[in-house]
Amino acid sequence: MxxxxxxxxxxxxxxxxxxxxxxxxxxxxDLSNELPxxxxxxxxxxxxxxxxxxxxxARLGEATSFAHMDPPTPWITWAMTLWNASLNQNLLHPATAPAARQMEHRVVAWLAPFFGMNGGHMTPGSTVANLTALWSARECAGVTEVIASEASHLSIAKAAHILGLKYLSVPTDANGSMDAALLPTDLSKSVLVLTAGTTSTGAIDTLALAARAAWTHVDAAWAGPLRLSQYANLLDGIEAADSVAVSAHKWLFQPKESALVFFKNTEKSHAAISFGGAYLATPNVGVLGSHGATATALLATLLAWGHQGVAQRIEHCMSLARCLRDFVAADERLELYAEPQTGIVVWRPKDKNLFDKLLHQLPKGSTSTTSIAGGKWFRNVAANPSAEIDQFIATIQGVMAERVHG
Ligand SMILES: Cc1ncc(COP(=O)(O)O)c(C=O)c1O
Incomplete structure (x- = not known):
């Protein structure tokens, strides 16, 4: 050998x-220009x-890491990833991965009911999960148009483009959610995409709008895991959707690339996006051909932590965001963009001249920025349960005090 x-x-x-x-x-x-x-x-x-x-x-589990939707990963997922690389199973072929296919089915079966869905499959991210869901919408509901808010993730417009569907962008309200009053009345040929946790501000579109269109897809890439926590009710209404996308490599603490697409009627949706092949034992469902055993890391995490362990970590992240929100709201030199809904705090100093100074003095990796209606804002995402929020707040206070005294 x-x-x-x-x-x-x-x-x-x-x-x-x-x-x-x-x-x-x-x-x-220092890598050479030529292949060695x-x-x-x-x-x-x-x-x-x-x-x-x-x-x-960047070390995403560091005390100062509070900037992006990318979480640290638990060590059990490192072990599973190592096993996966050594085995190189292909879940397209049941013969090479009989157990791993079962594990993916089990993980999907465990999680789908939290969203009122009855199945689905794993994808390498929510970009692909969204594309898969809109593909199914086109096949199952004959939709010709995708409608989403202007705060929806770019993967929605991208999917519409790939699928040859028209794309209508609906303005948002003051909280960053879709302004439902501006929706067209006839949605009989439309797939309505509602976002549960927008990328920029974490806003949740009104999920009660689900079921008004020929197909409703909820992009819950970021906030979907809240369904496993005490904040599940924030996403009430999601169960009326036809499909849901959730990134496991965001708030389920999985290594990339790991996400799920769920369907209300999985049999019908999967049949609509399946292709057979003479060499295949089972039809190829969805966008990917070969795909690996990403599910084993998610399964191991769920087994290790249980429902409660997942909930505790997400709830702790929510409380970190709450602390930052309370601090910003109480300091008259700072302003909040809107009440944080899903662990994303968007804020800035009222004095615009302080924006860059503050940003440069905050620890590297602690804060991202976003632009909303032409204005610049700081963005903190509570994806790291080990973030030290008191330390972060003290740093902000220190920089602000320097400015006052300096
Ligand atoms: C709301 C939302 N949808 C979809 C995506 C795309 O997910 P992925 O990066 O897993 O492809 C993101 C990524 O940040 C997102 O925030």
Whole structure:
């Protein structure tokens, strides 16, 4: 057997040992322009990449990480990802992945009922989940148009473009939710996309609008996991949708690329987006052909934490966002864009001249920015249960005080 394909205990231990080191500098690897003619060997390749890969990445579980929808991942998912890479199963072929296919079915069966759906499948992200859902809408409901709010994720307009559907963008209200008064009255040829947790501000569209159109899809990429928490009622009405997209690599703390598309009538939806092939034992459902056993990491996390463990972590994130919201609301030098709905706090100093100064003095990776109606705002996303919110607030206070005294 070629040794490169055999279990290598020393190599794997070395990989784990490197993970535990503190590569503080972002060392950029000096790679040659040409593909190397002779390989340096696996251990040498790993050693030479360690500082750049492990040191050159943001640490999403750090106390200061509070900027993006990208969460830290629990170690159990690192173990599952390693197993997956070693097995390289293809869930397209039941023969290569009989157990992993069952695991994907089980994970979907566990989660779909939280959204009032009866099944679905995993996708490598919500861009693909949204595309898959709108594809099914076109096939099952004969829709010719996609309607979404101007705050919807770009993947919705992208899916409409790919599918040859018209795209209508509806303005938002002062909270960043779709302004329902501006919806067309005839939705008989439309798929209405409601967002549960917009990318920019975390706003939830009025989910009571579900079922008014020929097809309703809820893009719950960000806020969908709230359904497993004490905040489930924020997404009430989602169960009337025909399809739902949820990113597991956001608030379910999974490594990329992991998401789910759920359907109200999975049998019909899957049949509409399936293709057979002479060499396939079962039809190929959805956009992807070959796909891996991403489900095993999600299954392991759900087994390890249980429903309660998932809920606790999301609820803790919500409380971090609440602390920041309370601080901003109480400080008359700062303003909130709107009441945070789903763990995303959008705020800024009232003095516009302070915006850049504050941003530059906040810890790297603590804050992102967003532009709303031409105005610049700070955006904090509570995706990291280990974020130290008191420390973050103290830093903001420090910079503001410097400004007052300086
Ligand atoms: C609301 C919403 N929908 C869809 C997506 C796309 O998801 P993904 O990046 O998993 O493809 C995002 C990503 O941020 C999002 O915020």
């Amino acid at each position: 070629d040794k490169e394909f055999a279990f290598n205990s020393d190599g794997l231990h070395r990989a784990v040992e490197l993970m535990s080191r503190d590569f503080s500098s972002d060392q950029v690897l 003619e002779i390989g340096m060997g696996s251990i040498a390749a790993m050693n030479s990449l360690a500082a750049s890969i492990l040191g050159g990445a």
